[in-house]
Amino acid sequence: MILKRISFFAFLLAFLFCFPFRVLGAENHEEAEKGLDVKEIIFEHLGDGYGWEVPFNHNARFPLPVILRAKDHKWFCFSSSELTELEEHTGADGKVERHLVPVVKTIKRDGKEYNFVIAKISSHKDKIVEIFPLSAEQQAYLDKKLADARSASDADGFPVIDGYVCVAGKYYSEYRPLDISITKNVAALFIVVLLVIWMVLGLANYYKKRDLRAPRKGMGFFELLVSFIYYDNIKPTLGDKAAKFAPYLLTCFFFILTMNLVGLIVIFPGGANLTGNIAITLVLALCTFIVTNVLGTKHYWKEIFWPDVPIWLKCPLPIMQLIEVFGIFTKPAALCVRLFANMMGGHMIVITLTLLIFILAAFGPAVMGGATVVSVLFSIFMLLLDVLVSFIQAYVFTLLSTLFIASAQESHDEHEAHVHADGESHAEAESELNKEKVLLSKEAAAVDFK
Amino acid sequence: MELFTPDFGLVFWMFIAFLLLFLVLAKWGWPVIIKMMDKRAATIDRGVEEARQAHEQLENARAEAEKYVQEARSRQAEMLRETARMKSEIIEQARAEAQEAAKKEMDAAKIAIEQARKEAELQFRTEVGRFSIDIAEKMVRSRMQDDKAQTELVNKLLDEIEKN
Numbered sequence: 001m002i003l004k005r006i007s008f009f010a011f012l013l014a015f016l017f018c019f020p021f022r023v024l025g026a027e028n029h030e031e032a033e034k035g036l037d038v039k040e041i042i043f044e045h046l047g048d049g050y051g052w053e054v055p056f057n058h059n060a061r062f063p064l065p066v067i068l069r070a071k072d073h074k075w076f077c078f079s080s081s082e083l084t085e086l087e088e089h090t091g092a093d094g095k096v097e098r099h100l101v102p103v104v105k106t107i108k109r110d111g112k113e114y115n116f117v118i119a120k121i122s123s124h125k126d127k128i129v130e131i132f133p134l135s136a137e138q139q140a141y142l143d144k145k146l147a148d149a150r151s152a153s154d155a156d157g158f159p160v161i162d163g164y165v166c167v168a169g170k171y172y173s174e175y176r177p178l179d180i181s182i183t184k185n186v187a188a189l190f191i192v193v194l195l196v197i198w199m200v201l202g203l204a205n206y207y208k209k210r211d212l213r214a215p216r217k218g219m220g221f222f223e224l225l226v227s228f229i230y231y232d233n234i235k236p237t238l239g240d241k242a243a244k245f246a247p248y249l250l251t252c253f254f255f256i257l258t259m260n261l262v263g264l265i266v267i268f269p270g271g272a273n274l275t276g277n278i279a280i281t282l283v284l285a286l287c288t289f290i291v292t293n294v295l296g297t298k299h300y301w302k303e304i305f306w307p308d309v310p311i312w313l314k315c316p317l318p319i320m321q322l323i324e325v326f327g328i329f330t331k332p333a334a335l336c337v338r339l340f341a342n343m344m345g346g347h348m349i350v351i352t353l354t355l356l357i358f359i360l361a362a363f364g365p366a367v368m369g370g371a372t373v374v375s376v377l378f379s380i381f382m383l384l385l386d387v388l389v390s391f392i393q394a395y396v397f398t399l400l401s402t403l404f405i406a407s408a409q410e411s412h413d414e415h416e417a418h419v420h421a422d423g424e425s426h427a428e429a430e431s432e433l434n435k436e437k438v439l440l441s442k443e444a445a446a447v448d449f450k
Numbered sequence: 451m452e453l454f455t456p457d458f459g460l461v462f463w464m465f466i467a468f469l470l471l472f473l474v475l476a477k478w479g480w481p482v483i484i485k486m487m488d489k490r491a492a493t494i495d496r497g498v499e500e501a502r503q504a505h506e507q508l509e510n511a512r513a514e515a516e517k518y519v520q521e522a523r524s525r526q527a528e529m530l531r532e533t534a535r536m537k538s539e540i541i542e543q544a545r546a547e548a549q550e551a552a553k554k555e556m557d558a559a560k561i562a563i564e565q566a567r568k569e570a571e572l573q574f575r576t577e578v579g580r581f582s583i584d585i586a587e588k589m590v591r592s593r594m595q596d597d598k599a600q601t602e603l604v605n606k607l608l609d610e611i612e613k614n
Contacts, residue, residue, distance in 0.1 A: 048460065178458065179459045180463065183459065201475075203479075207483065212490045214490070226487070231487075243481075250475070279461045279464060287468065
């Protein structure tokens with residue numbers, strides 16, 4: 001059995017070594033010579049998009065609805081497929097290359113013409129902007145700016161100028177409309193929501209049907225997670241109030257966990273980097289902020305504005321109050337950034353490792369072959385680590401939310417009683433935080449290593 | 451950069467999606483699951499407790515039964531002993547009674563025999579008396595045939611009476 005496995009891996013490695021030679025033998029070094037815009041590729045993979053890539057096809061997108069409010073407050077809705085076009089051109093060696101390029105979408109309504117385009121050379125890169133032809137005044141301003149920029153960089157390119165967008169070599173003035181399009185991330189969000197609802201209601205229905213019989217297999221595993229979060233985390237921390245906050249915390253956990261894991265899948269339904277996008281984690285942290293502070297007890301607010309410290313720390317100069325109020329905002333901010341940075345970091349490392357192959361291709365086939373083996377092995381390792389990180393980050397987010405909420409739920413007498421007993425749970429939370437820090441530093445080290 | 455600056459559209463949809471998810475799950479999902487898990491945990495705890503109690507009760511019952519069996523056995527032995535004693539007693543008693551009855555019977559027989567003997571004696575005596583008188587009469591008659599013998603006898607008898 002083991003021998004079989006070893007021989008399998010040996011075969012795999014041999015295959016990986018051969019592959020680049022064959023590819024390089026067939027193609028010229030054009031790609032490597034051109035140089036890769038690594039940053040561009042990474043952010044294209046991690047970022048949002050108006051369409052969803054069809055698996056294994058770079059030039060096809062599943063169209064998604066675009067919803068916009070133009071400058072004159074009119075709403076527009078159309079398919080994202082109308083914003084791109086497949087452009088073909090024949091290379092010097094007779095090869096046909098296809099690229100997806102943005103085109104201007106023109107809509108006529110009430111005798112007026114509205115033009116939308118996905119901006120490429122603009123401060124709103126890869127976003128839809130409404131474009132207007134330039135007035136004479138704007139043209140003069142733009143010419144001046146362009147001349148400045150071109151003389152500074154000694155090139156004839158099309159520099160990014162604030163408030164203007166360059167489409168096919170021509171500049172227009174731009175307006176970023178209110179954009180609530182169903183983008184790739186939004187669509188993935190809906191898929192995740194449906195997935196979580198399906199899982200949770202599935203388990204709830206199971207219980208309704210089978211009463212007290214324990215679920216098996218997948219559902220049993222799901223229930224294991226629920227009981228792990230509820231009985232090991234929420235219940236001991238919140239006590240009597242566990243039932244009140246459990247729905248929010250459990251929803252948070254499973255939503256984040258599912259988003260993290262779906263984000264690790266490379267192709268459709270996955271492939272959207274949700275938790276590695278700050279908008280998502282911001283909303284989650286904001287929800288915890290609202291739940292913590294809106295439902296906070298009188299004692300919690302008293303601890304903020306009149307804490308139990310020597311009087312000179314709070315009376316003439318409100319030092320403690322300042323720190324506490326600052327703390328209200330830093331706690332959820334930390335939640336937001338922690339989840340975002342961890343997930344985005346993980347994705348970025350995997351993509352960078354993969355890109356390493358193409359970057360090192362410039363040094364010849366042997367180096368590329370070696371790089372391929374190393375990158376693939378490292379990528380697999382990192383992806384596995386990311387599965388772990390997905391769980392840990394969802395858990396840490398829930399754990400810390402629980403702690404924040406619990407700290408805002410303490411009443412006066414409880415606080416008195418807890419003063420001594422709290423040492424332990426604090427130590428526990430701290431050790432958890434330390435673990436987290438170690439993990440973060442490891443990941444940071446991994447990033448630095450690149 | 452897009453990743454670091456929250457996009458309004460995404461924030462908007464995320465908020466709606468999360469709120470929707472939360473409302474649906476808070477209404478139909480989590481309370482059911484938590485209630486059921488609590489209920490099942492309670493049921494299992496109770497089951498364990500009940501099993502323990504049942505086991506205890508069984509042990510108790512077994513001990514009780516053992517006790518009863520032991521008691522019954524000892525009572526049985528007691529009864530057997532008692533019966534044996536009673537048996538010998540009854541036999542003894544019967545024997546005594548039989549002896550007594552036999553004795554009584556014998557006594558009665560003895561008395562009857564005595565009576566019969568006395569009656570027979572009496573009868574015999576009268577018979578003998580009557581015989582002797584008859585004999586005497588005959589003798590006397592024979593002797594009285596000569597006068598001398600008669601006088602001699604009378605004298606002799608008179609002498610005898612005088613002597614007495």
